[in-house]
Amino acid sequence: MHAPRSKQALAWLTSPGWPGQVIALLAGALSTLSFTPFGLWPLGLLSVALLYLGLQQLSPRQAVWRGWAWGLGLFASGASWVYVSIHVHGHAHPLLAGLLTAGFVAGLGLVYALMAWLWARWLRPRLMGWLSLCAFSALWVAQELFRGWFLTGFPWLYHGYAHTDTWLAGWAPVGSVWLLSLFSVFTACLLTRAWSWRQQPMQLGLGAVLLTVIWLGGLGLTQVQWTQPHGEPLSVALIQADVPQSQKWDPDYIDNSLARYRDMSYAVAGVDLIVWSETAVPVLQSRAEPFVQSVADNLRAEGSQLITGIPADEYRDGRLHIYNAITVAGVEGQTYNKHKLVPFGEFVPLEDWLRGLIAFFDLPMSSFSRGSIDQPPLLAAGQRLAPYICYEVVYPHFAARLAADSDLLITISNDSWFGRSLGPLQHLQMARMRALESGRWMLRGTNNGVTALIEPSGKIAQQIPQFEQASLVGDVQPYQGLTPWLRWRTWPLAAGISGILLLSLMHRRRQT
Structure with a gap:
């Protein structure tokens, strides 16, 4: 039958x-x-x-x-x-x-x-x-x-x-x-x-x-x-501030958000690196510089270096350009501007036609400029860090270029856009694959999860549950050498x- x-x-x-x-x-x-x-x-x-x-x-x-x-x-x-x-x-x-x-x-x-x-x-x-x-x-x-x-x-x-x-x-x-x-x-x-x-x-x-x-x-x-340890391990702290997306860009809550990141960082001061999430500082870099510099100086006095997401701004060609950036706070020239932008989230295709039609086409900070494709790794705590902001970590070939010149991988993200859906968990899985492909540790700092330290094998060494305000403190080992994938792409x-x-x-x- x-x-x-x-x-x-x-x-x-x-x-x-x-x-x-x-x-x-x-x-x-x-x-x-x-x-x-x-x-x-x-x-x-x-x-x-x-x-x-x-x-x-x-x-x-x-x-x-x-x-x-x-x-x-x-x-x-x-x-x-x-x-x-x-x-x-x-x-x-x-x-x-x-x-x-x-x-x-x-x-x-x-x-x-x-x-x-x-x-x-x-x-x-x-x-x-x-x-x-x-x-x-x-x-x-x-x-x-x-x-x-x-x-x-x-x-x-x-x-x-x-x-x-x-x-x-x-x-x-x-x-x-x-x-x-x-x-x-x-x-x-x-x-x-x-x-x-x-x-x-x-x-x-x-x-x-x-x-x-x-x-x-x-x-x-x-x-x-495929890769070999290089130098001494670094102690790191990833700050998951869990700022609600509804408050992130609201001027009435910005001071509270910044104070939360500052206080959580002071509580773990003394580690080599402290990492804040994507656009953790929701203020243009030129305006936020006094605050960021002050926090960076205080942390440096304790032996820590701060890396944060921030909207970087500059005037060029007669107009203002704003970038979704990650910067080594207080160190000139150590800023990476995001290259792979998310359509509608960070730029609006056919902008002249779509702007103003519905609120979705007018999201906060949806007019970012695109960073250069050939930016070098960041230098922090004596190591070269391959930076990826949010969506960039899901591009295998793009990620390989920076990874080949780095000792560690770092990705910062704000996955609160996707709530309790599958999206943030899938995003984490792709970050794990980048670590595995390159044979390097990855630091993954997020606003509300999943914040994690990922081993070169792609295994998660430590993580913080989603939707919790917490700091992840651990050690990572810099690595050098090229996997076949990094060598041949x-x-x-x-x-x-x-x-x-x-x-x-x-x-x-x-x-x-």
Whole structure:
């Protein structure tokens, strides 16, 4: 009785029509369960396998809808936290916030629609053999690379993040999260062939060998120390002030917020570094300088150096430029201006048209200028720190450039925009991956969580619970040396997937 039902489900999955679209939608949502805080990574494999099987018999036009349904399921379940920032903090009506969120996730789903169309139109071999497995995996990574670049990029929910804590994590210092995506998608696709190859021991055996090499190889690589300790450990204190977003930019509360950061810092004075969160000082740097300098001087007298987020301002080209910045307080020339800005949060696309339409397009400090791409690391406590402000830490290639010239990584953020949603926890998982890729400690200071010290292995050494006012005090060890990922970046991976896709394209053209 079960066999006919299984055949019917498979027929729905592989055929055009609404049953297949519903399965794809649910499969996309399954992928979200593979990421933190759920960590059910086998569901990520199942999710990809269902999409791979579902695209095998569809025409290019049918594949577009199937891919879009899968992408819609992924982003509706995994990225709809933007509703919180639009409705709660952007003061948009719930209906309008819902429509904007729906448009956001539907638009992101188009990336998977494009991937599915390319697969069905140009790349899919007639037989689901080895070339099919490799080409689909390569196309998946190409899609992630594209998604991290197009229209400033949205490098969220990359498939490889599901394996931050699995054996595949050992490959991260070799080829970043994208290599984990490649191997995970390949695993999912290969497992779909296990039943078909049960009468082909050579094929089945080769598949088992490859999976063993990929997964046990990753486990073995976790024992490799790609970078080396350098100098003495540093004592650090990360200040999580838990300032409500509704009060952060309110002039009536600014003095209270600054006093909270100051007093919490004085309580832990004596550590080497004290870190405040993104825009912890919600006043232009030129106006806040007396306060910041005073606190920095007092902390320096106790042997501590202060690093804080602050809006940096300068007049250039006849106009005022304001940057979302992180600065080593009281040290001239040690300020980093954020380069990767968040659309609508830090700048408004089509500003002349959208400003004033709704409150969401007029958020506080949503007119930041973009910092230069070639800024050096910060120098503090005798160490080089690679700085990332909020969203910047989710860009693998961008983060690698600064990490290669650093001894420690530091990221500051204000994730209170996203409330108690999945967003801040996913953000933390991506920060963990950057530490793992670079083989360096990461200091992650936030306003209301998750504040953490992350080891070079990507493991969390210490953290503070969300939505608590607290200081995290601990030690970090500077590291030097380059992982293969920091040395070679995307070039080997890009060359490999380009070669596979070109081979698949040529094979498809010969078949037609």
